[in-house]
Amino acid sequence: xxxxxxxxxxxxxxxxxxxxxxxxxxxxxxxxxxxxxxxxxxxxxxxxxxxxxxxxxxxxxxxxxxxxxxxxxxxxxxxxxxxxxxxxxxxxxxxxxxxxxxxxxxxxxxxxxxxxxxxxxxxxxxxxxxxxxxxxxx
Numbered sequence: 045x046x047x048x049x050x051x052x053x054x055x056x057x058x059x060x061x062x063x064x065x066x067x068x069x070x071x072x073x074x075x076x077x078x079x080x081x082x083x084x085x086x087x088x089x090x091x092x093x094x095x096x097x098x099x100x101x102x103x104x105x106x107x108x109x110x111x112x113x114x115x116x117x118x119x120x121x122x123x124x125x126x127x128x129x130x131x132x133x134x135x136x137x138x139x140x141x142x143x144x145x146x147x148x149x150x151x152x153x154x155x156x157x158x159x160x161x162x163x164x165x166x167x168x169x170x171x172x173x174x175x176x177x178x179x180x181x182x
Contacts, residue, residue: 056149059149069082
C-alpha cells in the first residue's frame with residue numbers, strides 16, 4: 045500500500061532527470077515540510093492501485109488539460125518504446141506490471157495535495173511542485 049502523506053518519487057538511478065528530481069526533492073524536504081519516499085521502481089514496481097492513483101492525480105481520467113494526447117492519454121505513462129502498444133489504461137498498467145522499466149520517469153506523487161508530476165520532457169513540473177511546497181501551498 046502506498047503512503048498517504050508526503051511525497052513519493054518513482055526513481056531510476058540511471059536516469060539523469062530522475063537523479064536531478066530526486067536530489068531536488070531530498071534537498072528541500074525539511075524546508076518544504078514533507079517526508080520523501082524514494083522508490084526504485086524497477087526493483088519495487090508501483091502497484092496497480094498506485095498507477096490508478098497516479099492517473100487520477102494527473103487529471104487524466106477526467107480529461108483535464110495536460111501534455112498527453114487526448115485519444116491515447118495512457119501513452120503518457122509509458123517510455124517511448126512502449127507507446128502505441130496499449131489501447132487503454134488497463135493495458136498500459138499491464139505493460140508496466142510486466143516490465144517496470146516501461147514506466148516513464150521520474151514520477152512524483154504528492155499524497156497531501158492529491159497531485160502528481162512527471163519529469164519529462166524536463167523537470168519543470170517537479171520544480172513547480174517543490175516550489176509550491178516551499179511556499180506552503182497545501
